Amino acid sequence: MKVSQKIVGALSRRLTVLIIPQTRMKPWRLQCSTAFFIFMLFLWSGVTVWSGIVVGRHTDYWITKADNQVMLAKMTRLAQEMEQARHTLDQATATDRQLRGLLTMARDRDPIDAATGVGGPSLSDRLSLNRMLSGRADSMRQADWHHEISRLRKDAERRLASFQEIAWYVGNQKSLRNATPSLWPTEGQITSLFGYRFSPMSREDAESGEFHPGLDIANSPDTLIYATADGTVRFSRWSQGYGNMIIIDHGYGLSTLYGHTSKAVVKTGDRVIKGQVIGYMGTTGRSTGAHLHYEVWRQGRAVNPMTFLKVRAAGELLGEAPRPPRAQS
Incomplete structure (x- = not known):
């Protein structure tokens, strides 16, 4: 108390x-x-x-x-940049198809179309994009953002693969053009064409005839002989019947043979380019005079060289061979 x-x-x-x-x-x-x-x-x-x-x-x-306002502004900006990226990809797609058309690759399937089919984004994709662009990016789910970014990345990777394929195609076509024996091997008079002929060596052969697997071009001794395409020298020495002979492998199953040369200026293993001097005209081997015996092989079999050579007039078939251009240094 x-x-x-x-x-x-x-x-x-x-x-x-x-x-x-x-x-x-x-x-x-x-x-x-x-x-x-x-x-x-x-x-x-x-x-x-x-x-x-x-x-x-x-x-x-x-x-x-x-x-949140700052984040919304950033997300809206990101959405605009994603739309610009999509527009750039669409332009790249149009350019890709134009290039394929110009390069006669139109028959090939577009890597993107082959992987994803034709068409564009789905309706839900566009609705999500519209929400982003209208400033309502905060209403989008995180999965929508991941889906849109993933789709852009995959389209960009496929478009890059398509352009790499075009680059490979252009490079391959350039290599094929350089490997095609379309250049005249020397200057002079065409004295014998590809195919059957009477033998110029003996009467017995003249009566029965023989198959001539190449093209003969006659001129003065030591006339320059040129490589008709880019390639690698596989053979450069004496061969029975052909005399001093040069064989060049051009790749793509194509090879060329140069016979009866008086002298070769290349050796086995050398890399040569189209228009490069490889030897001089002669009359070695089975020959009646100074000339070049020229053959073109496809997959190991002799074919008509005129298929590849550019003939300017019908008179050139048995006449003056066009002058080959000089190799570019």
Whole structure:
């Protein structure tokens, strides 16, 4: 009881607060009990804590809202860049098809069409894109973003593969053109064509005839002989009947033979280019005079060289052979 009475007595005590202004105003005098003072102290503390919590929540809200606005602006910008990337890919697709048409590759299937079929994005894709472009990117699911980015990446990879295929095709066609024996091997008079003929060597052969597997071009001894296409020298020495002979492998199953040369200036293993001097005209081997015996082989079998050579007029078939151009250094 004594403790309770002491507590009640302490809380009942009167407190006087005196406020003295620095002006001529009268001092303010406030009186209250100790219990009321303690109550107001706790009330003030509670209000302060509650105000801090409220202000903190509102601050977090506005900070989060500002962050969301910044994120939305970034997502909208990303959506616009993705649309520009899609437009660029569409232009690349059109250019790809134009190139294939110009290069006669139109019959080949487009790698993208072959992998994904014809057509463009689906309706859901376009709706997602429209939401992005209209500033409602926040309503898109994360899966939509991953799907759109993945689709752009795959289309870009396939388009790159298509352009690499075109580059390979162009390079291959250039290599094939350089490997095609379309250049005249020397200058002079065409004295014998590809096919059956009367033998110029003996009467017995003349009566029965023989098959001539190449083209004979006659001229003065030591007339220059040129490689008719790019290739590698596979043979450069004496051969029975052909005399000093040169064989060049051009790849793609094509080879050329140059017989009866007086001298070869290339050796086995040398790499030659179209128009390069490889030897001089002679009459070595089975020959009646200075001339070049020229053969073209396809898959190991002799074919008509005139199939590859450019003939400007009908009179050139048995007449003056066109002058071959010089090799470019």
